[in-house]
Amino acid sequence: MAKRRKAKQRESRAPRFWGQHAVLAALENPARTIRKLWATHDAIAGIDVPPDLQVEMAGVADLGRLVPQDAPHQGLVIEVEPLADIAIEDLLAGAGDGRPLVILDQVTDPHNAGAIMRSALAFDALGLVTQDRHAPPESGALAKAASGALEILPWCRVVNLARALDQIAEAGFWRIGLAGEADMDLADALGGKRIALILGAEGAGLRPNVASHCDALARLPISDRIESLNVSNAAAIALYAAQNSQESR
Structure with missing residues (x-):
């Protein structure tokens, strides 16, 4: 895979991802730095969460307030650092x-x-x-x-x-x-x-x-x-x- 240079922040705050595909892919990416994970008890069941990752259990309505209105979060929301640049x-x-x-x-x-x-x-x-x-x-x-x-x-x-x-x-x-x-x-x-x-x-x-x-x-x-x-x-x-x-x- 192409080498990655030092990341530069492109947003005033770290982006938040939601939904099973986006969240699970980020968790499986060794190049991705994850700041925090919010999840419902049902959604996180069976997910291999890194032991050093901060996890906060939340209800469906609480997660809805973390993402844009009507975003299909499927019980999972993460806050991440942008990936490093590729030359x-x-x-x-x-x-x-x-x-x-x-x-x-x-x-x-x-x-x-x-x-x-x-x-x-x-x-x-x-x-x-x-x-x-x-x-x-x-x-x-x-x-x-x-x-x-x-x-x-x-x-x-x-x-x-x-x-x-x-x-x-x-x-x-x-x-x-x-x-x-x-x-x-x-x-x-x-x-x-x-x-x-x-x-x-x-x-x-x-x-x-x-x-x-x-x-x-x-x-x-x-x-x-x-x-x-x-x-x-x-x-x-x-x-x-x-x-x-x-x-x-």
């Missing part, structure tokens, strides 16, 4: 096995980012690259949508996405930007090289400077009865196509 050089050092890379250009919605993480892990992606300032921080909503992938998938945050795309190209990746206005279908853009998929925010799409750092722009061949797909759905389809292309070589 892009360290992430790309593990790029020799042909796995795809996912890059997000200003996708700020935590539900979309978390769902993309889940798909990226499902299709064995090398990791995720985002900008540091224009991406969602670690949060309960992101961890819930990622369904445990936040703790496993390497996530590299960079200051300059265009510069990072140059480094990704130097590492041997063919950079495909997904754009609904592109003339080429994704199947035609997938080549023999390692694949990096770049996706932009819904509505705005890829920024011009990011698009200019792609080797190809491609679209998903969807029906003209609908204008576009949700970015997380588009990412899942593109990852599936990239995996099939890799396996057929």
